[in-house]
Amino acid sequence: MxxxxxxxxxxxxxxxxxxxxxxxxxxxxxxxxxxxxxxxxxxxxxxxxxxxxxxxxxxxxxxxxxxxxxxxxxxxxxxxxxxxxxxxxxxxxxxxxxxxxxxxxxxxxxxxxxxxxELPDVPGLRERWGRDVLHCPYCHGWEVRDQAVGVLASGPMSVHQALLFRQLSDDVVVFAHTAPPVAGEQAEQLAARGVRVVDGEVAGLEIAGDRLAGVRLADGTVVARDALVVAPxxxxxxxxxxxxxxxxxxxxxxxxxxxxxxxxxxxxxxxxxxxxxxxxxxxxxxxxxxxxxxxxxxxxxxxxxxxxxxxVAASRAPFSAASEARAAEAVMSDSRHGF
CATH class of the missing domain: 3.50.50.60 (FAD/NAD(P)-binding domain)
Known part of the structure; x- marks a missing residue:
């Protein structure tokens, strides 16, 4: 239309x-x-x-x-x-x-x-985006419950995402990729919740048929995953x-x-x-x-x-105009009488 x-x-x-x-x-x-x-x-x-x-x-x-x-x-x-x-x-x-x-x-x-x-520069992410490459546990989490979930460390929210998806699956790993190492309290939280951190840069995705099968590291290692979480x-x-x-x-x-x-x-x-x-x-x-x-x-x-x-301004306008006319008439009257 x-x-x-x-x-x-x-x-x-x-x-x-x-x-x-x-x-x-x-x-x-x-x-x-x-x-x-x-x-x-x-x-x-x-x-x-x-x-x-x-x-x-x-x-x-x-x-x-x-x-x-x-x-x-x-x-x-x-x-x-x-x-x-x-x-x-x-x-x-x-x-x-x-x-x-x-x-x-x-x-x-x-x-x-x-x-x-804006997704990280990893081959395959954009093609799988919204399907088995995800970002929101409330939008897509139920659909990948109890599956093998990976979280790509790609921003300040990555550890938070990992903990949210851990609520939905016992099998969650964080791929360190090129991000700074997870340390301090965040590392302690992941360890306490049984979330493993996999070191090494992510080189791409492994696809089997029409689904994600794993995440491939730069050294050739493939970690089997059903879904990959990314923070764009x-x-x-x-x-x-x-x-x-x-x-x-x-x-x-x-x-x-x-x-x-x-x-x-x-x-x-x-x-x-x-x-x-x-x-x-x-x-x-x-x-x-x-x-x-x-x-x-x-x-x-x-x-x-x-x-x-x-x-209100429009309603006042006629009264204002009338007042100005009366004032002008008074001035003219005064001038006629010599005031």
Missing amino acids: TERLEDAYDVVVVGGGAAGLNGAMMLARSRRSVVVLDAGSPRNAPAGHVHGLLARDGTPPAELLEHGRAEVRRYGGQVVAATVTEAARDAGGFTVGLAGGGTVRARRLLVTTGLTD RMTARAGFLAGLGLRPVEHPSGAGEHVPADAAGRTDVPGVWVAGNVTDLSAQVGAAAAAGATAGAQINADLVAEEARDA
């Missing part, structure tokens, strides 16, 4: 995942003109199913988004396939530039573009906001970059809100959708307050 873009909206939502669609639905239900501009590259596209989402657990990601788009449209919102390349402030709010030319104006922006997972570096998809002076910064966890915001999704740039993984690196689908709903409600409240101020 192709939808025609209007020239201007109350709110432009950039990003058509769970956060963006839920935010748009809240706004559309508040009778706001809203459009979702979706580039069509959801982060969870490689995953077979969404998990941890009440009443929708096990739903394929594409199916979930299809339902979400239908719900937004049911209330008069639009969902349009488009890639946003830039955003600038104008007198009425914002002008959003689109790939291939064209612009659309908005009084407010809700940015829900998510993030990009997560970076916000927010380059188009640079023209507004809004840029991603390092997340406190050290796991990547995000766009900071308050609890309601309000950024440091007036009129711009964010929700989902673009600001919260650890948000699952349910949390992202909830954040989108919160941001949508806050944006509507912000617009309501602005409209109330404008209405």
Whole structure:
């Protein structure tokens, strides 16, 4: 279905995942003109199913988004396939530039573009990503319970990941790879939980049929594994906001970059809100959708307050004009009488 873009909206939502669609639905239900501009590259596209989402657990990601788009449209919102390349402030709010030319104006922006997972440079990881190369125990852990799980030491969260997956399987090993040696309290924790550390750089994956069979080290050793856990570096998809002076910064966890915001999704740039993984690196689908709903409600409240101020100013304008006319008449009267 192709939808025609209007020239201007109350709110432009950039990003058509769970956060963006839920935010748009809240706004559309508040009778706001809203459009979702979706580039069509959801982060969870490689995953077979969404998990941890009440009443929708096990739903394929594409199916979930299809339902979400239908719900937004049911209330008069639009969902349009488009890639946003830039955003600038104008007198009425914002002008959003689109790939291939064209612009659309908005009084407010809700940015829900998510993030990009930057994987370690190990052959085979990207091809298996979301299948048996995983990162989230809450998204995929149940599916690999009691299996042989490896954890690639690739970032500050690797030991934490190993301990989380140890809750799901008795057979967990950490591959040291090129990371600094695990030491101190972390090494003690792994040892106490029976998690073995395998030294040596990881050179690639061993595949049997259409499944992971093991992890191959640089010296040729193969350690049999059914799943490999990797902590990617997560970076916000927010380059188009640079023209507004809004840029991603390092997340406190050290796991990547995000766009900071308050609890309601309000950024440091007036009129711009964010929700989902673009600001919260650890948000699952349910949390992202909830954040989108919160941001949508806050944006509507912000617009309501602005409209109330404008209405009061407009209602006062005739009285102000009448007062100025009376004052001018009095001055002229005084001058006629020689005062």
